[in-house]
Amino acid sequence: xxxxxxxxxxxxxxxxxxxxxxxxxxxxxxxxxxxxxxxxxxxxxxxxxxxxxxxxxxxxxxxxxxxxxxxxxxxxxxxxxxxxxxxxxxxxxxxxxxxxxxxxxxxxxxxxxxxxxxxxxxxxxxxxxxxxxxxxxxxxxxxxxxxxxxxxxxxxxxxxxxxxxxxxxxxxxxxxxxxxxxxxxxxxxxxxxxxxxxxxxxxxxxxxxxxxxxxxxxxxxxxxxxxxxxxxxxxxxxxxxxxxxxxxxxxxxxxxxxxxxxxxxxxxxxxxxxxxxxxxxxxxxxxxxxxxxxxxxxxxxxxxxxxxxxxxxxxxxxxxxxxxxxxxxxxxxxxxxxxxxxxxxxxxxxxxxxxxxxxxxxxxxxxxxxxxxxxxxxxxxxxxxxxxxxxxxxxxxxxxxxxxxxxxxxxxxxxxxxxxxxxxxxxxxxxxxxxxxxxxxxxxxxxxxxxxxxxxxxxxxxx
Numbered sequence: 001x002x003x004x005x006x007x008x009x010x011x012x013x014x015x016x017x018x019x020x021x022x023x024x025x026x027x028x029x030x031x032x033x034x035x036x037x038x039x040x041x042x043x044x045x046x047x048x049x050x051x052x053x054x055x056x057x058x059x060x061x062x063x064x065x066x067x068x069x070x071x072x073x074x075x076x077x078x079x080x081x082x083x084x085x086x087x088x089x090x091x092x093x094x095x096x097x098x099x100x101x102x103x104x105x106x107x108x109x110x111x112x113x114x115x116x117x118x119x120x121x122x123x124x125x126x127x128x129x130x131x132x133x134x135x136x137x138x139x140x141x142x143x144x145x146x147x148x149x150x151x152x153x154x155x156x157x158x159x160x161x162x163x164x165x166x167x168x169x170x171x172x173x174x175x176x177x178x179x180x181x182x183x184x185x186x187x188x189x190x191x192x193x194x195x196x197x198x199x200x201x202x203x204x205x206x207x208x209x210x211x212x213x214x215x216x217x218x219x220x221x222x223x224x225x226x227x228x229x230x231x232x233x234x235x236x237x238x239x240x241x242x243x244x245x246x247x248x249x250x251x252x253x254x255x256x257x258x259x260x261x262x263x264x265x266x267x268x269x270x271x272x273x274x275x276x277x278x279x280x281x282x283x284x285x286x287x288x289x290x291x292x293x294x295x296x297x298x299x300x301x302x303x304x305x306x307x308x309x310x311x312x313x314x315x316x317x318x319x320x321x322x323x324x325x326x327x328x329x330x331x332x333x334x335x336x337x338x339x340x341x342x343x344x345x346x347x348x349x350x351x352x353x354x355x356x357x358x359x360x361x362x363x364x365x366x367x368x369x370x371x372x373x374x375x376x377x378x379x380x381x382x383x384x385x386x387x388x389x390x391x392x393x394x395x396x397x398x399x400x401x402x403x404x405x406x407x408x409x410x411x412x413x414x415x416x417x418x419x420x421x422x423x424x425x426x427x428x429x430x431x432x433x434x435x436x437x438x439x440x441x442x443x444x445x446x447x448x449x450x451x452x453x454x455x456x457x458x459x460x461x462x463x
Contacts, residue, residue, distance in 0.1 A: 001025065002428040004392060005039035006050035008399075008409065011386055012365050016049060016409045024392040028211060028427025033386045044430045046396040046423045049409050051368060052384040053113035053393035053424065054341035055375025057303040058244070058282050058332025060118055061100040061151065062087055065451045067337055077250060077312045084335075085181040089125050090458035093142050096121070097150035099454060102446035104158035106339045109432040109443060110418035111395035113425075114161035116303075116332070116379045118218050118244060118282070120169045120185045121147055122196070127183030129196075144196070145203050152204060152213045158440065159431045161211065161393075163379035165218040165244050166200055168193045168233065173223045174260035185220075190229035194236055211427070216242035216380065219274075221249075222257055222265040227272075234272040242380045244303070245269070247281040249314055254286055266291035275300060280330065280378040285309060285317035292318060296325025301378045306347030308334035316355040319348060330374035340418040341371050341395075349414070364413040396423040 002024040009020035021039065023032040039045055065087050070080050091099075100117075107115060123129050131144035142149065148164060155162035169185040170193070172178045178186050187193040201215045208214075217237055219225045222245070225233070237243065248254055248265050257265045266287060269275050275294050280301040281287075287295070295302065302322050309315065312335070323329055331344045338344070345367040352361040362370070373383035376391070384393035398420045399409055407415045424432040431438050440446060 001031070002392075003040055003043040004394060004425055004428055005043040005045050006394070006396070007045075007047045008049045009035070009386060010049055010051045010368070010410070012368070020050070020386070022386065022392060022394075022428075024428030028392050028429075029382070030386065030388055030390045030392050032388065044425055044428065046394065046425065048396045048398045048422050049412060050394050050396045051412075052372040052386070052390075053395045053426070054111050054331070054371040055379060055381070055383065056107060056112040056115040056332055056341070057280065057301075057330035057375040057378040058118055058305055058334050059103075059107075059115050060335060061103045061154075062091055062096065062121065063335035064103045064106075064339075064447065065099065065454050066335065077314065080312060082181075086458060087454065088121050088184070089181060090454055091121055091147075092457070093130070093146040093150040095450070095454055095457060096147060097154050099450040100151050100154035101157050101440070102443055102450045103336065103339075104155055104160045105437045105440045105446060106443040107333070108158055108160050108424055108426070109421065109435050109437055110339050111341050111421045111424055112160065112333070112339070113384065113391075113393040113395075113431070114163070114376060114379060114381060115155070116163045116165055116216065116242075116244065116375075117151055117155075118165045118167055119148065119151060120167035120218075120220055122166075122187065123184040125184050127186065145200050148200055149203065149207075152208060155213060156208065158437070159426050159429075161381065161426070162213045163216050163242065163381065164204065164213065165216045165242070166197050167218040167220050168229070169220040169224050170229055171224050171226050174256050190225070190232040194233070214380070216244065218244040221246040221253065222268050223253055227261065227268065230268070230272045230274065234274050239278070241278070242280065242378065243274070243278055244280040244282055244378070247284050248286040248291070249283040251286050254288075264288055264291055266294050270294050282332070283309065283314065283317065284322065285315045287318065287322075292321050292325050295322060296327045300327050301330055301374070302327045303330045303332050303378055304348060305332045305334035306344055306351050307338040307340075308332075310347065311335070311337040316351045318355070320352050320356070320361050328374055328377060329370045330378045331371050332375070342413065342416045342418060342420075345371050345413050364411055367413045392425065392428040394425045395421050398422050
């Protein structure tokens with residue numbers, strides 16, 4: 001039986017307790033919580049104030065290579081997207097494993113201990129599946145799930161729990177075929193995607209326990225999955241799998257969907273029975289009033305990515321209205337313009353203040369619940385926290401830093417940042433301390449090296 005001893009532990013409505021010892025079983029779950037007791041020999045000791053770790057509900061790991069590179073000469077979401085496609089085209093399984101390992105290490109030291117990876121870079125750049133023939137250099141390329149297993153290995157090395165959301169991506173828009181830059185994303189039909197998804201699930205489950213790596217499903221968007229294929233997926237997708245989709249991120253998506261189908265993206269999904277409690281709608285920035293009611297009535301999840309939505313000028317979504325309607329909320333770092341659960345929590349509250357002109361929409365208890373339990377729910381995982389059966393995933397924060405000094409400890413969600421995270425525990429095991437990963441070291445040099453290699457593989461890069 002492992003133990004994690006917390007100098008101070010935030011217990012939600014109960015406030016901050018002193019000297020809390022958490023007992024952890026071999027599966028990394030909490031079995032007992034004992035306040036007011038000393039640490040025992042062999043315990044992981046966390047100083048400062050300890051909170052449940054955050055669950056990242058939306059990630060595109062390779063987008064991290066774009067940070068700080070897309071802001072010159074203005075631009076739009078759509079011009080940013082072209083830069084992203086070029087980066088995707090340069091990826092190989094080995095490069096992606098290296099980059100994702102560094103990105104996941106950056107997440108862990110910031111306090112994210114699980115991640116839903118929205119993954120669509122499935123095949124070789126020309127669209128040929130891995131495992132058919134050999135790579136360009138004549139050597140074996142790692143088999144049919146080379147890219148997916150590269151991400152799994154990266155997550156295991158970084159010590160982050162991975163929900164690999166294998167993504168169906170079949171079209172370039174309503175009635176528009178995929179362009180050359182997106183050939184590697186597509187399986188051609190929903191049937192072929194479902195077949196590959198089934199073999200991927202087998203490959204992953206034979207290699208990793210579910211608490212470490214599991215497979216979920218995603219639809220890139222309604223513009224990328226024709227309605228005929230939506231119908232096939234709705235009928236055949238295993239019901240136990242989490243299902244994610246980019247939804248109404250841009251007004252143009254809504255306009256195109258209305259023109260092509262006569263309904264909004266949410267209504268189109270609902271037409272095929274896909275708006276249910278297992279659905280996680282990512283962004284939902286421009287959902288209409290009727291969409292909000294559909295999502296809320298179904299108890300669907302909404303994954304908000306506030307720092308990405310700000311970076312891409314997507315707009316402010318109706319987070320409070322969605323919550324009031326009955327939807328649950330989660331947070332993601334998406335394109336990783338920022339990798340910091342504390343800033344995502346704060347940006348969620350600030351976005352509602354800007355949208356409504358009022359303060360106080362999400363109190364600290366609700367923010368931490370969204371960041372931890374909401375994100376885990378969207379992945380189909382147990383959430384982290386101080387209760388039997390919860391995952392023993394924690395992040396400790398220094399309450400006396402230049403940013404947090406003087407703050408009420410119950411209100412650190414409004415002042416702390418990833419810079420203040422002094423320790424991270426995953427499944428009862430210390431994984432990071434003071435911004436340094438326990439086995440991988442400082443993520444900064446890892447990121448720099450991986451991005452440099454990606455640049456060298458992309459003839460369009462000039463940095």
